[in-house]
Amino acid sequence: MNDYRIASIPGDGIGVDVTAEARQVLDRAGELHGFRLQWTEFDWSCERYAKTGRMMPEDGIEQLRPFDGILLGAVGFPGVPDHVSLWGLLIPIRRAFAQYVNLRPVRLLPGTTSVLAGREADELEMVIVRENTEGEYSQIGGRHNPGQPGEFVVQESIFTRVGVSRIIRFAFELARTRSGRVCSATKSNGIIHTMPFWDEIFAEIAAEYPDVHSEQTHIDALAARMVQHPDRLDVVVGSNLFGDILSDLAAAVTGGLGMAPSGNVNPEGEFPSMFEAVHGSAPDIAGQGIANPVAQILAGAMMLEHLGEKKAAAAVNTAVEQVLAAGEVATPDLGGKSTTTELGAAVTAAL
């Protein structure tokens, strides 16, 4: 029997509610498919920050290092500035473990409808491959002359050859296993130091994959295209910021953010990868038992897939689809009256 050591970080708000459900579903999948998940729970969160002044202990990264995978709920709570909670937990984990791929598959699941008029499920399936360790999110920069009339702030976007090459290469490899199409998000007409560099590397790598159809679109036009012609997109690769924007948008045009999972993946498996829902901690509805656990359950399935338990991952995905298609158990965001726990239990039962 395979054993996997999994770190669970439920975090704040509905992160706690949905992670509890995902664990139950994954445990049951393990029983049925012959593996065991050994969970260790960490209370790292804004609540912890409020008490201790730190989102995670100083040696947090070291504590996570031995795990085979990390399941993260969501962090964020009123009163703790977002840039504190995120730069104190989520972003350091992504970087320390070289989780340079943020993989965000979206598709229109059964029982849900798109906000786009007349779009069928099979036209709305794509995956956003987001660079996850550099780019527009950096700690370099600062503020000049605070409070003075001439005050200004500077933020450095940093793109390295290593960082850009590996994410683009990952996208091309992924496209080979899917539709054979890659679209790169750029803005080389406006942002003149980093984006032409991104395009250059994209062109170099595209030349190595003559069997993959490649194209690039400026982020503004690509956002428009995502609502006008999403059917023509499959693998979309973008920088940290562009991938972030496009994946929320892609989730919104398919089943909504309650349905979108995400993996922070270290493809080489040198370090643990981390899986989480795309949605945030939604403190306004936390603890009420009405949060939709589907995104977190699907994030769990991505984790199983990454651990090599492909059959179990497929079974979880299928169970989610069956429950949604039947439509009998649905949380309020899906137009139903069921609780978070009821929906989680229905997926477990469907396994």
Next chain:
Amino acid sequence: MNDYRIASIPGDGIGVDVTAEARQVLDRAGELHGFRLQWTEFDWSCERYAKTGRMMPEDGIEQLRPFDGILLGAVGFPGVPDHVSLWGLLIPIRRAFAQYVNLRPVRLLPGTTSVLAGREADELEMVIVRENTEGEYSQIGGRHNPGQPGEFVVQESIFTRVGVSRIIRFAFELARTRSGRVCSATKSNGIIHTMPFWDEIFAEIAAEYPDVHSEQTHIDALAARMVQHPDRLDVVVGSNLFGDILSDLAAAVTGGLGMAPSGNVNPEGEFPSMFEAVHGSAPDIAGQGIANPVAQILAGAMMLEHLGEKKAAAAVNTAVEQVLAAGEVATPDLGGKSTTTELGAAVTAAL
């Protein structure tokens, strides 16, 4: 009789086609409303760049300075890198003339349908107020060790107190004349030097406008909201990059990019303002007479409004609406078979 000196820069591709139509409509509006537009045409374009190595002459800015307004078509042509064509013309004009407001109203016009399911015209009307002179678009930055394994590029985003304050203040003033609601696009959770600064100034200015409802949303969530709940948005203020993305997206969920005008406005009137369609030069359909001139005609109406010819501006807007509502004259993108010229002429006739 009021006379206005107007610089026309048709530019490349369909910019030429649609600017010709807009001129005719505006001239007729002048005849009917008692003013005259004195046009001077400039051939500044990628074609010019191909011949001379410059998009505009060295003293281009000086040549434009005496004008009361500028009507720009579009620039961009295959073979001329976008960052050359734009940083050689569009962006320097925006900056030299302190056109710090990029005003991008969108709404669902009669005779057009939204890509969003079940949305009515009156739910889809908003205006994106985009910062137009600083932010993520800057010339500061560069490349370290080209071609080496450790190669990287740096791009500086720069936000000044002056620049951020004036655009946010403009948005609040505008909201007072409209719905009384402003939403600020931010990303202070990921982008930690510039965006918390933006939020800080937004909060300071919001406090001066207790009568205006203010809120802020992260750009990723805001993109999602634009397709899920666009009805709850009216004035949306964002940085150069965020405003660019949001305005294309907003145009896409309303009538499409063929319908979206934009003004690069110097609100103090110290320098000429410039008006243009949001769409690009679309070289693939240039000169075929099938481009939709509506966005450029509406940009012309924005120019009339800015010049103080409010009745004429309203008349042009109404004429466009009437022609679209009748649906008899429509270019291919609107599902019709009419030419650019036929649609322009129909608007002129409707005046």
